[in-house]
Amino acid sequence: MYAKKLICPQCEAEYPLDNLYECTKCGYSLEVNYDYSKVNVPLLSDSLRKGSTLWDFRQLLPVRDEKNVVTLGEGGTPLISSIRIGPQMGVRLHFKDETRNPTGAFKDRPNTVGISMARDLGLNAVAIASTGNGGGSLAAYAAKAGVPCYVFIPESTSDGKVSQAIAHGATLVKVKGDYSCSYRLALEACRKFGWANLTSTYLNPYTMEGDKTIAYELYAQMDGEVPDWIVVPLGAGAMLSGIYKGYMELQRFGMVKKLPKMIGVQAKGCSPITGAFEAGLNEVSAFENPDTVAGGICDPLTGYPQDGTRTLRAIRTSGGAGVSVDDPEIMNSLYQLARQEAIFCEPSSAASLTAVNALLDKGVIYTGDSIVCIITGHGLKDAHVIQERERRPVIPAELNEFQKAYNITI
C-alpha cells in the first residue's frame, strides 16, 4: 500500500513502480522501497498479532489498488516446535511449515504478490521459470485471476509438480537442460510478449515482498523473540533475502533489537552460493553440471550469477553461514522429519535440517541456540524420491503370507 518506488541496491538509482526487471543503469536486480513514515504502526502491530493471511500485512506490500489482489488464503502457516529432533540435538528448534500454503509450498507468498502487482500494472498474462513449485503455484493463482499463465520448467521436473500446473490450466513448457535454460527462455518470451515475469529469482522486484512476510509471522509466533538462526534452502536466494528484509523492517519500527543470522543451504550437487561461501569468495559463479535429489533448489545460476552474489552478501551481512550438504544426508533428514516430527517435506526443504546438523558439528551453531528451519515444500510433490528408493513387494491376500513377508510373529 505504501510502496513508493523501485530502487537499485547496487547503484541506488530510483525508478517508479513499473514492469521493470533490472536497473537500466547498472543491470542489477531491483527492490521495492516504501514510504515508511506513512505506515500505521499500531495497525501493523495489530496485524502482526492477527497474521492469519499474508494480506493482513498489506501496508507493507506493494499493491496499490486492493481490487487487484489475487489471494488463495496463503500465509499464516504454523510454527512447529520440534518435539524430538531439537531436544536430542540440544537446541531450540522450530519448523516454519510452509507446506501448509494453498499449493503446498512457500512459493504462494511471492506469487500472490507478484500476480497482484502484475494486475496493478495492467498486465494480463503471467509467466514463470520454475523448478516446479513456483509453476504449480502460479498456475493456481492465474486460474483464480482468470489470466493466461506460461510455466517453463526443466525436463527433469517431478510429475507431482508438473501435474499441478497442468491441472490448473497453465501452458506447461518442458525445456531441455537445467533450470537456467528455462530461466533464459522465460525471460525472452516475457520480453517479446509483454507478460509479467514471476520467475522466482531476484528478477521480479515484487515477489520478494511476499517472502518477507515469513519474518513478520515469525515475529508474532515467537512473541517478539528473534531466533539466533534462520535456515533457508537456496535457489537463487530471494526467500533468504526477503526474510532478512522483513526483519530489517521490524527493526526500523523498533519492534526487534537484533537481526537473525541467516543460514543458506544448498545441495553439494548444485552449490554455487554455499560453495562460494565455504571457499571464502566474494563473488558467486555459475555451477557446472548440476545434479541433486533436491530439485526445488537446483539452480546453477548460469547467466545470472550476480543473483547468487546478492544472496551471499545478505548471508555475510547477517553474520550467518552457507553450507553444502550431501544427497544421502538430505534423504536422512527427510525421513527424520517425517518419522520423528510428522512433517513430510520434499528433499529441498529437508536440507535445512541437514544444515543444522552440519553446523552443530562444525561448532558454528551452539547448544541452546534457537533455530528456525523453513520447511519450504510438501513431500507429495516429489513423492518419486521415496518410491524409487523404497519398493514394496506385492503379496497374496493371506495372513500367513503377510506374516512371512513382514516377519510378524505373535
Ligand SMILES: *Cc1c(COP(=O)(O)O)cnc(C)c1O
Ligand atoms: C523455490 C524453492 C526454494 C528456494 O527459494 P528461492 O527463493 O528460489 O531461493 C526452496 N525450497 C523449495 C521447495 C522451493 O520450491
Ligand SMILES: [Zn+2]
Ligand atoms: Zn543500478
